[in-house]
Amino acid sequence: MQPPAVHHGAMFDTDELVINMGPQHPSTHGVLRVVLRLDGEKVVNADVVIGYLHRGIEKLSENRNWTQIILLTDRMDYVAAATSNVGYCETVEKLLSLEVPRRARYVRTILCELQRIASHCLWIGTHAMDIGAMTVFLYAFRERELILDLFEEYCGARLTYNSMRIGGLPLEIPPGWDKKVLEFCKIMDSKIDEYETLLTHNRIWLERTKGVGVIGGPEAVALGMCGPALRGSGVPRDVRKDEPYAAYDEMEFDVPIGTAGDTYDRYLVRIEEFRQSLRIIRQATQGIPEGPIVGKVPRLIKPPAGETYHAIESPKGELGYFIVSDGKSTNPYRFRVRPPSFCNLQALPRLVRGHLVADVVALIGSIDIVLGEVDR
Amino acid sequence: MVDTFVIPLLKIVIVLNATLVGVTYMVLLERKVIAWAQSRLGPMRVGPYGILQPVADAVKLMIKEDITPVRADKWLFTAAPIISMVPALIVYAVIPFGSEVSLFGRQVTLYITDINVGLLYVVSVASVGVYGIILAGYASNSKYPLLASLRASAQLISYEVAVTLTLVSVVVMAGSLSMVQIVNAQYNSHVWFVFAQPVAFVLVLIGGLAETNRAPFDLPEAEQELTGGFHTEYSGMRFALFFLAEYANMIVVSSVVTTLFLGGWLPPFPNVAAFGFLYYVPSWAWFLLKSFVFLYLFIWIRATLPRYRYDQLMNLGWKVLIPIAIANLVVTGIVRVLLL
Amino acid sequence: MGEAIAFYIIAGFILIFAVLVVTAKEAVHSVVFLVIDFLFVAALYASLGAEFLAIIQILVYAGGIVVLYLFVVMLVNLKRPPEAYADPHRRTTLGFALSAAMLLEIGVIASYGYVKPAPALAAVAAPVTGNTEEVGWLLYTSYLIPFEIASMLLLVAMIGAIVLAKREL
Amino acid sequence: MAEAPKVPEKKVAPPSGPPDPPPPADKAPPAFVATLQAALPGAVVATSYWVGDWTIIAEASRILDVATHLRDGSDAAFDMCSDVTATDWPPRAERFDVVYMLYSTRHRHRIRVKVKVGEHQPHASVSGIWPAANWFEREIYDMFGVNFTGHPDRRRILMPDDWQGFPQRKDYPLEGPGELLMENPLDWLRLKQARDQADIE
Secondary structure (H helix, E strand, O other): OOOOOEEEOOOOEEEOEEEEEOOOOOOOOOOOEEEEEEEOOEEEEEEEEOOOOOOOHHHHHOOOOOOOHHHHHHOOOOOOHHHHHHHHHHHHHHHHOOOOOHHHHHHHHHHHHHHHHHHHHHHHHHHHHHHOOHHHHHHHHHHHHHHHHHHHHHHOOOOOOOOOEOOEOOOOOOOOHHHHHHHHHHHHHHHHHHHHHHHOOOHHHHHHHOOOOOOOHHHHHHOOOOOHHHHOOOOOOOHHHHOOOOOHHHOOOOOOOOOOOOHHHHHHHHHHHHHHHHHHHHHHHHOOOOOOOEOOOOOOOOOOOEEEEEEEEEOOEEEEEEEEEOOOOOOOOEEEEEOHHHHHHHOHHHHHOOOEHHHHHHHHHHHOOOHHHHHO | OHHHHHHHHHHHHHHHHHHHHHHHHHHHHHHHHHHHHOOOOOOOOOOHHHOOHHHHHHHHHHHOOOOOOOOOOHHHHHHHHHHHHHHHHHHHHHOOOOOEEEEOOEEEEOOOOOOOOHHHHHHHHHHHHHHHHHHHHHHOOOHHHHHHHHHHHHHHHHHHHHHHHHHHHHHHHHOOOOHHHHHHHHHHOOOOHHHHOHHHHHHHHHHHHHHOOOOOOOHHHOHHHHOOHHHOOOOHHHHHHHHHHHHHHHHHHHHHHHHHHOOOOOOOOOOOHHHHHHHHOOHHHHHHHHHHHHHHHHHHHHHHOOOOOHHHHHHHHHHHHHHHHHHHHHHHHHHHHHHO | OHHHHHHHHHHHHHHHHHHHHHHOOOHHHHHHHHHHHHHHHHHHHHHOOOHHHHHHHHHHHHHHHHHHHHHHHHHOOOOOOHHHHOOOOOOHHHHHHHHHHHHHHHHHHHHHHHHOOOOOOOOOOOOOOOHHHHHHHHHHOOOHHHHHHHHHHHHHHHHHHHHHHOOOO | OOOOOOOOOOOOOOOOOOOOOOOOOOOOOOHHHHHHHHHOOOOEEEEEEEOOEEEEEEOHHHHHHHHHHHHHOOOOOOOEEEEEEEEEOOOOOOOEEEEEEEEOOOOOOEEEEEEEEOOOOEEEOOOOOOOOHHHHHHHHHHHHOOEEEOOOOOOOOOOOOOOOOOOOOOOOOOOOHHHHHHHOHHHHHHHHHHHHHHOOO
């Protein structure tokens, strides 16, 4: 550890103040610890300490069979469990070279996008709360509740769904469920405007987010940022468009990108993603094809020896799975997750440098991390 | 004897108790209003519609363990909440809640005292209140409270300058520092000062929000940034004292704004004979009603707006509010000289 | 009689806290005692009927200036070992000499004032009544030039502070 | 001392490495692979194709050259390092596969680069080429004990700083070190020493 630097100002020599933000802190979204070196209230340097929620999911998965792993993936990004499920199942399907029925792919798309809205709801609520607007939090949770109800009706769970199976889905959608989804879309449309009324043109919100944590496109790419955080910097990178999975190749939607690469643009991108997600849900729900919900899956899942990397667009960004099968045992030889929050969090020290303590919480909110996924 | 000791003592007792009860119910009001703003119900369990919630809160806070951190400065740690509570309460000495009522054949004024320098008294006592926050931050011997108390003191000092400068223009209008005289001046000039001094009104409102550490200027206790600010290390009754002081200050600010700008206890259109029937409503009721409007406004703002950042707050104070306050004062002075 | 009792009680507290300011081990405690001292001084003014002065004493000294003292004391690291306070260039004799001179001066002034009472001040009859108004009247009539000079001095000090503190100008 | 640590019971013998099937005859590798081979002869050991993914198996000692070329080459332009991870194949002499998942935001294509690294063999860090690799490599060091050189900040990332052993290695028990320490302190000591050895660059 280097000794604290001394700044030589015009007249005064000042010491740096080191504060530990977290692991118990109201706005670190879980158990994150950020060691901040402050000069007054200005952040000179930040060191991110993670691992408080490390449960060894990768190691565990190497000792579970292929189906059991699905419920471990629930526990990674616990506010977007369905997306993690889809990512894992598709990777195994890729290893197995398994054809997934079109109906299953459509329902997966609906669930993924519902999950994206739920996750963004949580994000907008906590992000606004961090900046001090407390009402948005409750509003966003009100709508998230509707989504959780839809999930509960589909699979019985509200948080950790375990709602995918290798080769398709475990359950047929309940009768009338699609109508409820469309109804929800109608409600959500007006609610997004409500969030925007509270924030988008609010002068304090603009002052708090504009020009905070600016990062250019190439630098963001080099730092491995992904998802809305990267798109806010103007890089049109979206796995749904670039490497389509599920039924995204049949959907029509736009990838919103920002220009300035600051917190405000990342906010605008996610707000627009709400709308695009609704658009996708509408298309998918109205176009659910008939057919089986689960493909022809062997009783004993044992992919041939080989390895693959498959990425999907989780609400936080590129969620990748690198799985190695040895072809002999009934569990993966190596199970690796590329969590989007992990990479976005890596950019945090770069983003907060030179900003104030208050901006640190704004930036933690703006990269939208879930510690369950970072630490696995 | 009765006039010099008994009645003032009775008034003090009544005002103090009313304030403390008012403050606890202020907490309930805030929780309820914010809950309604957020499409919730708020406290509903204690008593019908949760109206006994303050009692439960008080009992809870009183029986809670009172923790003093080991490395804290024991004396100052205990003194700080008291230092912040006392100024918040003694301000009520000069606030005129109403004009006069006759009780048992005696004319009783509805204020504890009317001193010649009433407004200055309010300002100076409020300026002493900042010690509670600074000392709390220092005595906790912890980094977050220290940061918060630095923020708080800088914020209070800056906004005090702006608010005091603005108040001077009201004083110029009224020609007196006495709170009662200011209300009377509004009666005599046939207009509430909110219409004569709209700029000053807005400035005092903003400054009042900042001086009471209310959203969007609640930086010293920004829990998302500083985990609770200067009272991070406090618990039990000592924490409650800070809490009560904040709400007592809110009531003070609303009362002062009411007195200075909304004609205090005067009904609307006090000089218009056609509205004479408004005098049937007692003066203190008008006063409470007007203060309530501001309290509601404070809560409403808290439910709606995000929080300013520290540097933006300072910029707003020094680069916007103070220049406007000075300009307003100059204009008021010129107009006043020309009209006299 | 009552006034005298109030005066001696208040004056006694002022002296006690003044001693505590000097003897307190922690600088922050010193500052807190200083604030209390100022409050008692304000009480003294109030008991003399100078309520405006009393309030200004609180507002300016207790509420303004000492807050800045507290700032400095809190921010500067004072937790040094006691040896660091031992000043090798300490001139005890000089200090005593200065104190004695000060005391003598106060004594002389006091006795002079006792022997020959000061002439009545307000030559200009103030057209206003009330303590506050009279202070204002005097400041802007008899003492206008000292007042303006003082404000100019403060302005210079303020600009000087900004120039010194600002790192890049 | 030389006794092998207790591997959890397995029904099948551990495989000696990934199959890395060569590309089928009708699949031509992407153009940038040929450019890479031409620019850095000998750096690419083999190419592999499996369920739609192309993999370059590169020489571990030349990883920096390969990475720089892949990032800067105009037909490759892999500006994004999606992921870096490792796989442990214990019986093999160079027991670790360090795997780089690369993506190009310009051409929207992927490639996987794989190198074989031994347990104590120093391996150059690519965090100078892709800053994103910083934390990934920290995690690999934390979990596998791969000895990265030239890494700006090589500390443990997920496990506590004073942790002994590397949890993702195949010879590390799933139950953690606690029971191992109770049952077989000698192995526990070995795990502890493995970390110290890996610290030597």
